[in-house]
Amino acid sequence: METRSASRSAAVSEVLDGDNYLVWSVQLRNYLMVHDLWDIVKATNEPPKSENDEAASKAWSRKNIMALHMIQISCGQRICFVISLITSAKIAWDTLEEICRIPKNVYEASNEESYVAWTNRLKTYFMDHYLWDIVEATTKPPMPEGDEIAFKAWSKKNALALYLIRESCGSNIFPFIGKINEAKKAWDTLAEKFKPVMVNIGLSQYSTFQMDIQEGNWDAANHFLSSLPEAVSAKISHRGSTALHIAIFAGHTNIVEELVMKMSEEDLKIKDKYGYTVLGCCALVGNIKMAKCIIEKCRILLRIENGDIKLIPVVVALSYNSKGIEMARYLYSETHLEDLMPEKSINGATFITRAIYAKAFDMALDLLERVPSLAIALDFTGMSPMEALARLSFAYPSGNQLIFWKQWIYDSEYHSLFTLPFKCGNWFHMFRSSWILEVID
Structure with missing residues (x-):
């Protein structure tokens, strides 16, 4: 009974994200002390060996697993991942302390x-x-x-x-x-x-042009384009970036607008070395004004996939930009629903799980209400929105923040998913989702 309670109770008010270590460590330490687990974390002696005292060794192993579990579920996803191979609660605790002390x-x-x-x-x-x-x-x-x-x-x-x-x-x-x-x-x-490759001598002709774009010198860049117009769509860096890619990352909105006017729709579809279009780059940096300018000329970019994981821009905005919620809201309003359907790709499920992690519950709920089958679809990490919601619930001392999710889960439209098990095709997900209902209650 103690294990069940400890693993399902909230230990911290916010999961560890690297910036809140002091408050996080105090809250989690107090939680571990209440549940008689702190001695495992701050132990100075080696754990008992089973050959010397089997009962003591089993008791220690059980408490170590409990303490390690609480540390893991009290961390944000990215931090939790880096300690995933650690099997000792003490090592995990000490490692997180060192991580959070590294200067940014x-x-x-x-x-x-x-x-x-x-x-x-x-x-x-x-x-x-x-x-x-x-x-x-x-x-x-x-x-x-x-x-x-x-x-x-x-x-x-x-x-x-x-x-x-x-x-x-x-x-x-x-x-x-x-x-x-x-x-x-x-x-x-x-x-x-x-790893570095042989320098492409053809890029040398663009070195000054690239620098002008990077530094925001549009007059000089435009002068170069007047003498070599094809440079507007050329890949001018070792990263396979066009001038527009570079201007986006450099944050020069005025240059972005000028370049978009000079480029064709086909030019705007060009991807860099990493598979990103210019709209994918806008989603990364979170500049809505740039994105609007590009979409007005080439709406098809909203559905073109980016990177090795093949995410459309609205999903990129939530996946790799911690401040990308407003960009995601804008792109979501412009993206066709068919591009987020579960039978088409992992983008719909990924959008919902990333929205849940970003606490953009309104967007997640809106898409789930429009496409209920996404609740048990898998994102690019192999996780469903229902599982993401369950994990998030551990970070709250109260279920109040998730009350509207309970209403949606019990809605008759969602229950229709469970009346067609063979259509959904996965009994495991139905079992897991019913367990999540219990967690939220």
């Missing part, structure tokens, strides 16, 4: 930073903080059942290195490593994808 300027992401500059910056920090051995390792990581002490040390350093890699690589790079939970694999994946 160490891992500030930039979508325009070159791969070489990024690797040099991270490598310097890794070497200074004894993390480089994790990234450059030539042997497989230790296993917990083989060498527990070595695994604990590795899992902590892996989480620290992985967090820095993920948070510093930029929103247009993150999807390539979003599902990788080992720092070395993430590092090697990025190296394989973005």
Whole structure:
């Protein structure tokens, strides 16, 4: 009964997001103390061995799992992911403390930073903080059942290195490593994808033009275009960016408007090296004025997929931009419903789960009411909106914030899903959804 209560009670008022560590740690520490789990987190001695005292070892293992579970569900999704390989509550706690003490300027992401500059910056920090051995390792990581002490040390350093890699690589790079939970694999994946290649001498003719766009010097850029008009649609950087891609990331709205007027609809469909259209880039940076300008000329961009995960712009806005809710609202109002249907792609389910995580419940609920079958569809991480809602409920001490979800769940339109099990095709999701009703109650 204690395990059930501890795993389903709210421990913190807000999940850990990196900026609220002090309040989060105090609240969670008090919760663990109330449930007699704090001794596991702050233990100074090694856990009892089963060969010496089997009963004591089992009791410790049970409390460790309970404490680790509460730490995990009290973290935001991105932070929880980096500690997913840690099996010790104490190591998880200590690792999160170190993560939240890292100065932000160490891992500030930039979508325009070159791969070489990024690797040099991270490598310097890794070497200074004894993390480089994790990234450059030539042997497989230790296993917990083989060498527990070595695994604990590795899992902590892996989480620290992985967090820095993920948070510093930029929103247009993150999807390539979003599902990788080992720092070395993430590092090697990025190296394989973005390692420097021979310089394309053809790009040298655009170097001044690119700089003018980057610095907001439209007069000079326009003068260049008058002598070489085809440059308006050319890929002028090693990232495969057009001048419009660069102007968007640089934040020069006036230049974006000028370039859009000069470009054809086909020009606007051009994707950069990472598979992003100019509207996908607008969704990343959250500039609504730029997006309106582009959509007025080329509405089809609303349904063109971006990146390796193939997300349409409205979903990109919620997936990789923590301040993208207003952009998402605008794009949602412009996006056709058919592009969010579950039979077409993962975009509908992903939009709802990202809206739930962003606490944009009105958009999530609106789409669910229009397409109820999305409740049990899977997003790009393999999670359904119902499961996302259940996870979010752990972060609240009261169900009041989710009261309108209860009304929707009990609505007759939603119950129609469960009268057609073979049409929905997944009994597991029906069982999980009924459990969620119990969680929200």
